[in-house]
Amino acid sequence: MSKDTRSTTKGIKNGVNSVTCCFCDYVPPAESVPKDILPAMNNCRNLRYICDGCLRSFDGLKTLTKPILDKNDEIELEIKKISEHTTALCKDFCELKQLVVANGDRLNQINSVDNTLDKSFDNFKQQMNESWTGIVKQGIDAVKNDVKVVQRTLEVVNTIKERENNVIIFNLIESNRKDNDSVSAILRSLTDNSIKDDDILRVTRQGRKIDDSKTPRPVIVKFASFVIKNRVMRSISKIKSLEGEFNKIKISHDLTRDQRVELRELIAEAKTKEANDGHF
Structure with a gap:
């Protein structure tokens, strides 16, 4: 429809x-x-x-995951290039090794006739070994750096995947009441009691508690699925209608540091464009 x-x-x-x-x-x-x-x-x-609401949510999810999929394609291409480079390097090594062995045999034969040539060959072989060691070391260092980049990218992707079912609640007062009870009450009010206890996997405060601090620590809430989290995010406009201290809270996605930096840059860029053009 x-x-x-x-x-x-x-x-x-x-x-x-x-x-x-x-x-x-x-x-x-x-x-x-x-x-x-x-x-x-x-x-x-x-x-x-x-329904149309869920379809729009899936379209938004595709937009968020497309850069990750594109980055994975880039990583696979880089890994393929590294593999091809390593294969060519091994081939060159074998050819050079065969050349050194062949030259060594010939120089050994000449050495039996002339000791001077034997000394020259030893010097030449030493220089070749030193040069080859430097080439191999450079190749290994380049491969290690590429592997580190791949590992870092995979860590970022895994972190984003682990946080996709999370939200963060700010300004939730720390009191004698358990955070689980407060969070359950808030989520039920926002979603017309459609959130059940089994839908909430974990509720934790972020950071160490400071006794004289006036700012409550953020609360991380992990849901059983992305659908349940999305249901909550679509209801945050009702926060102002909550009773008591709950109407001062804020709820947002659990983003990584890089995602937060990128989001701030996008917001700043949008504000600049709005100031110049009068609209986003």
Whole structure:
């Protein structure tokens, strides 16, 4: 469907005359679903309905992951180049080794006739060994540097993957009340009680507690899936309607340091463009 006809009705089960989004349990109005496809969608396990809201979320996720996939392609290309370079280096080494051995045999024969030539050969061989050692060392150092770059990139990708189901809550007062209870109450209020205890895997305070500090430590919340996290992020506009101290909190994605720097640069660039053009 091209138009979002989302209803606020919650908890309607998938029946004969209706369908349910397989990600967020959203039930579209009956009149927006052609009746001739309802029997097939209810009887066939391979057919799934996805609402417009979830489709837009997936499109956003594709946009976020595209740079990572492109970077992986670049890494694979660099690894291939390194492998080809190493193969060529080994081939050159074998050829040079064979040449040194052949020359060594010939010079040994000449050495039996003339000791002077023997001394010259020893000097030549020493120079060749020193030169070859330097070449090999440079090649090894280059390979090590390339491997470090690949390892660093993989670490960044793994870190982003580990944080994709996380959010960070700021300005949540540290009190005698358990953080798990406070977080559960906040999330249930924001999502109309659609968040269950099993949906929250971990709630932890970031950093070490300082007794005289007036600024609460951030709280990291890890969800069971990206769909649940996305449901929370779509509800943060309701924070101002929360009661008491909860309406002062802020919720954001759990970004890496590089992602935060990149985000600040993008925001600054957008503000500059807005100031120059009058719009984003």
